[in-house]
Each structure stands twice: as C-alpha cells, then as structure tokens.
Amino acid sequence: MSRPSQDHEFVPPHRLLMGPGPSMVHSRVLHALSQPLLGHLDPQFLGLMDEIQALLRSTFRTENEFTIALPGTGSAGMEAVIANLIEPGDRAIVGINGVFGSRLATMIERSGGIPLRLEAPWGNTISLDALQDQLSRSGPVKAVVLVHAETSTGAWQPLEGVGALCRAHNALLIVDTVTSLGGIPVEVDAWGIDACYSGTQKCLSCPPGLAPLTISPRAMEAVRQRRNPCHSWYLDLSLIAEYWNDRSRAYHHTAPISMLYGLHEALRLVHEEGLAPRFARHQLNSNALLAGLEPLGLIPLPSEGHRLPMLNCVTLPSPIDDVSVRTRLLQDYAIEIGGGLGPLRGKVWRIGLMGDSCRQEHVLTLLNALEEIFAQNGWLEQPGRAVQAAVETYSHSQLSARRRA
Numbered sequence: 001m002s003r004p005s006q007d008h009e010f011v012p013p014h015r016l017l018m019g020p021g022p023s024m025v026h027s028r029v030l031h032a033l034s035q036p037l038l039g040h041l042d043p044q045f046l047g048l049m050d051e052i053q054a055l056l057r058s059t060f061r062t063e064n065e066f067t068i069a070l071p072g073t074g075s076a077g078m079e080a081v082i083a084n085l086i087e088p089g090d091r092a093i094v095g096i097n098g099v100f101g102s103r104l105a106t107m108i109e110r111s112g113g114i115p116l117r118l119e120a121p122w123g124n125t126i127s128l129d130a131l132q133d134q135l136s137r138s139g140p141v142k143a144v145v146l147v148h149a150e151t152s153t154g155a156w157q158p159l160e161g162v163g164a165l166c167r168a169h170n171a172l173l174i175v176d177t178v179t180s181l182g183g184i185p186v187e188v189d190a191w192g193i194d195a196c197y198s199g200t201q202k203c204l205s206c207p208p209g210l211a212p213l214t215i216s217p218r219a220m221e222a223v224r225q226r227r228n229p230c231h232s233w234y235l236d237l238s239l240i241a242e243y244w245n246d247r248s249r250a251y252h253h254t255a256p257i258s259m260l261y262g263l264h265e266a267l268r269l270v271h272e273e274g275l276a277p278r279f280a281r282h283q284l285n286s287n288a289l290l291a292g293l294e295p296l297g298l299i300p301l302p303s304e305g306h307r308l309p310m311l312n313c314v315t316l317p318s319p320i321d322d323v324s325v326r327t328r329l330l331q332d333y334a335i336e337i338g339g340g341l342g343p344l345r346g347k348v349w350r351i352g353l354m355g356d357s358c359r360q361e362h363v364l365t366l367l368n369a370l371e372e373i374f375a376q377n378g379w380l381e382q383p384g385r386a387v388q389a390a391v392e393t394y395s396h397s398q399l400s401a402r403r404r405a
C-alpha cells in the first residue's frame, strides 16, 4: 500500500500536452486561477460574469442573451443541452461518425428521447444530402444534433446550409463545439445554431471544469415550454438563467469562482490575439505538422478538406508500435499525444494542436522526438526529413506573408 503523502505537496512534472485535451494553459490563466475568492453574489463577481458573457458571445459569434459557462467539463454542456431540449418521446437525428456522436445518442435515450442515427464511417463527415434525405424520410423531429469537431477521428464537419435545412423542417440545430471553439470558425448566429456547447480545456486553453454554452431565443422558448420540468435539477437551464441573466440573480448553485477567473483571462487572450489570426495559427501549425509526419509514414485519416487543424488524427504504418512510442515520448521527452479510441485503438495517433499547445516550437520538438525514436527502432533510414519538411512549410508561409505585405 502506498503511504499517504500528506507531508509534501503534489508537484506535477513538466509536460508538453499535445493530445486531445487538456491543452497547455497560459501563465496568465494560471495566475488568474490563484487569485483570492469573492462571494458568488458579490457585485464585483457579478460584473465579472457579465464580462464573461460578453466575451463568450463574441467567441461564439452570437447575440444570444443566454450565453454562459456551466460548471462541469464539456460533457456537462452536452448533458445540459440534451436534458433540457429532448423530452420523453422526442425524436432527434444524430450524426454519428465517432465517439462523441454515440455519446450524444446515449444521452438522448437516457432523456427518454429517440435518437435517429445518421451514420458515416469514422473519419468521414455527415453530408448535407444524407441529412436532407433523412429529414424528409423521418417525418417531424425535435432536433438535429451534429459534432462540429469529432475529436476521436479528426473530422471537420461542415455546417453551412444545415441551419436553413433544420428551420425548413422545424427542427432545432444542436452542435457540439467542444474541440472547435477557439480553433476554427464557429458562427452560431450565421449558421442558425440553436444550442451550442463547448469546453474550456481544448482550444480555449483553460483547465477542464467549465462548459461554455449558448442557446438561441427559439431554443430557450422550447426549454420554457416543456411539458414537464427537466429531470436534472442541477442542469435545468430555466433555473440557471435566473442566476446568470435575471436581475434577481437568484441563487441556484455556487458558481465555480476560480474557474471563472481563469476562463475570463483565457477569453481575453483569445480576443487579444483575434479570432482570424488564431484560426490561421492553428491551420499553419497543422500544415507544418502534417508535412513533417508524411515522411514518417503517418497519413491523416480524414480526407483532404475535412481535417481539423487542432486534432491531427494520423494512421500508423505497420511496424510502428503505438504504445511503446507514446510511452517513450512521455518518459523521455515529456510529450503527451493521444492514442486511438474504440475501433481506432492502436491504429491511429491523435496529435492535438489546441490553443496554447499550438506553437511552431512544439511542432518541431515533437517531430524531432519522433524521428529519434523511429530511427532508434530501425523504422527510419534518413532522419531529418520530418523536421525539414515542417521548417519548409513555415518558411513558405513567411515568404507568402511577405509577398502579401
């Protein structure tokens, strides 16, 4: 039995987090997390909540009044949206092309709803045609549910046109943006999304613990018109709205004060950088990483045009041993990358370039480490080509930026 270690504090080792989340957290966010507490009804704290709402609206690109950060990780956001919008007997079309679509279907069932599974092979996306087809075949549905960034496969789900289709069929559009928010464009209002949740620990680069969430007026109407109260008291959005949005600021739960300090600073960092430059940074580092992985035989799973820049899912060629390489990366290089989930276990790696993890020096450090490990195992004849390919990608982009200037 290990002895209790009450005599020393826990000091985590340094790690370069390049997996599917959590991502690296900026020192300004860590500092914010360590500030003294305020009461959760203190006027200064209520002011901070207002600022967080404004920052979240501009991150989600929405005017929705109900735009908040829910306690709990991304899955709490998922659970809140499903528990409030899906009532017993409601049918909802769910796009399933990876782990998170399946999780959504399970949650719909547990809310008493009926998931209509619209499946695509892992690594693929759900096509607008397939959705249109399903909508016209299935009769009235309460909602269409899609995962914008499927973290288990690295597939980037296009959303243009989906909102209009949903409105034409009088269905709500629910979108999971846990991995996409802060890394690729998310346009809640322009795309007609009715309920959109995210997480703090991926491209927002804040520790896990909050779920940013925005609900359109028509979805809020559906929450208020429920036949029966939401079965979850804690996640009941009509009660939570009274704390975040009503002038009464009615006590519901004690807000996670420190986490909200952290999120406020993380969102300030997002807006200091600017959304467009931030998305461009994610794309450039992903391009460089993929260019470097190619000479190592690591090929992206999703097809070109459907690859998420913040979650690079690449297939392993046959001699490469998944677990031994990832163990060496962690032990000898202090780098964490992700393995495959479910049917992709042992077959792919998931390399995250999320938020603060998404930097040129991290890409080059990882490629260099992989080249060393591959060469030592005799899997690589000519080390150096991976790093070189990435460096070339960066210098081409500098050249073209100079040409544009």
Ligand SMILES: *Cc1c(COP(=O)(O)O)cnc(C)c1O
Pocket: 021, 073, 074, 075, 076, 078, 100, 147, 149, 150, 151, 152, 176, 177, 178, 179, 199, 201, 208
């Ligand atoms: C990570 C993730 C979640 C769940 O978030 P947790 O913070 O792990 O609860 C949900 N959906 C997607 C697409 C994710 O990547």
